[in-house]
Amino acid sequence: MTGGTGIPTPFLDGDLPPEVRDAAGRTAMTVDQAMARAVRQVRPHVIVACRDPAGRFGAGPRGGADDRAGGPVFVEAADDREALAIALGAAAGGCRVFAAIGGQRPGWATDICHHAGALRLGMVVGLLARGETGSESAGVLSFRDAPCVQLQAEDAQEAYDLVLGAFRVAGDFDLRLPVIVGVPADGGGVLRSVATLSDEQAALFAGEFAAPEDLLDVEHPHGLSMAVDGGAAHALRGQIGAAMRLAAERIERLGREYEALTGRPGGMMVCREMDDARIAVVATGPLCRPARSAVQALRREGLAAGLVKLRVLRPFPWRQLADVLLRPGLGAVCVPDAAVEPGSGGPLFQETAAALAAGAAGRGGDLPRLRSLIIGGASEAAACTELRSVLVELSARSQAGPQPDPVRFAGWGPIRAGLSEQVEAARGAGQPGEGAS
């Protein structure tokens, strides 16, 4: 109901029919309802959201927002950019804030995240990654250059878990960074089983909120500005860098705490079948599902494949990733990306390549072969098929000799020198592009 209309706000929670729980006590929820549940349990001061293109919020109780009853204040924004700017103002005013965005192009809102990060304002942003735009990744990776902690959920369960954790990170006095949680649009609001904490447990986990920044402390007036005088820019960037490094430690610690509480993994990345893997997939967000299917299928066929799922993209867990991928015996890695990166390969591919290069220093030996697969827009089945074919090809190819272009577009094969060759190849294969001149 919500995901299909692209409503970025998770406030239909109260409109649901009575909860349906399975034997394990899990509830059926869509991704945005799972996010709404976490928000409702934490009860931030201010919730900001914008209408979807059809003019709907998901009316409902707006995440329990009702300031007359002492609940969160709800503010309607006209678009993603304005929603983030309002959230920024509320965070500066000493509030715990949640903003739901994703109805329009998130790329338009990235500089507000730069602004919030530079001002060191902690707030939580739920980003519904619809993946409907052209070249943008339309997800958390759209914000990859912003000084924000960036988390990416694969499904409704992770959306719930990560939003809860995000409030804890955003309220950390030592970090003072915005936290963006990317959640998949999830194919029209598919209901999935989600295990939730009780309200008391959730509130306890999110912790008491002590405003890291309070512009309304008029007894001690101060200024917040992104402008920097000369050499102080280095100091500011250094502080942001130190906060991001510290964020990695805090997230790891938080993950262990959450794992002890719920039994679900809470670290920066999750490895599956990687102990004996000879080929691996590094994926994040909704692409993890086809990646897992491809790995399982290859395992059934006798090929030792593994999956590394990244839940945290900023700070990027390059050291942990390098440790996993530089294990002896792993010969090739495929990195699927939703977005086109005009550099070389998708954005996650570039991060992975950089992590491998940095992690390999002083270790010696060969690096695994890398392949970038641009797969955005493909159906789950098509993505799985494509991944399988790339992994099979990678496992068969020898390390020696000239290597092909590492970037491949789903349905189009490797990047070629020019458009005419691509069209020619497509004609030969009977693929899109036929008839183009």
Next chain:
Amino acid sequence: MSRGDRSVGDPVAPVPADLLGVPHGLGAGHGACPGCAATAVIRIALHVARLGLRRVPVVVGGGGCLDRATCAYPGNAWRVPFIAALPDSGPAVAAGLAAAVRARRAGGELDGDMAVKVLVLADSITTRRWGLWSLQRAIRRGTDLTYICYVNEPLEAAWPAAGQSPVQRPAPSIAPQDCARLAALQGPAYVAQASIHAYDDLAAKLLRAMDACGPAFVSVLSACPAAGGPVEPGAQLALAEAAVECNLWPLYDWEYGRGRLTYRPLRPVPVDHYLARARSGAWTAEWAARLQDTVDQRWERLCAELESLRRE
């Protein structure tokens, strides 16, 4: 200065007394240009908020030159809370602050007696290009804010390209006047056009704006020494007075759809009077005549609009 016909508008509000006993909201150490009139606008606004209304001002920089001049890490010249927003998001950040006040007051975290007034401060170029877009949304949302637009560009021609001769100049447009008109179209609680030289009128308008329940917009003529205004500090006031006396910058306000002139020059002077004081480069008699025509047309249109509203 000729006081003109004061009977057109309301009597001016009393000037807040005892200004000397209150520390400036904008302290020493800012990097504004020598002769910048906008800093005086800020100080008047902060005095009006604190002394006239007994409210605590929280200032949002809406992306003008003063944002950087007054608060650039690690320096800060503000003695009141200040946050610099991006050029198009000043009113949105103000809406967030207003929501924070509501939420924290509802939760008992803020003193219930502490009345906060959120001010957005931006220059006219930023306002026309980006600010009105965001202000429009704040107005529709009914955000309680006062948007103060300081007009720091040459009145007679918006953005004359560098190196343009008077012959190449476009037809006179007086674009800065449009800020208040465009804001009024959105239906805020209060809109006014004021000038830095008319302190009592400016203070009265700021008082009304900040006292209005809802969004308000005040556009203040404050010539910029770096953009065509004179460099000598005192000359800014003379330039602003000349603009008002030749009807280039009418003083009026607009409250809940009812507009009125707050000052009408008894004998308007030609625009040459203004141009002679402005440091806007060479201009020809022909171009000045065209500017005069534009000024006259705009003045007549404004008077007609206000008259029709009064009859309604």
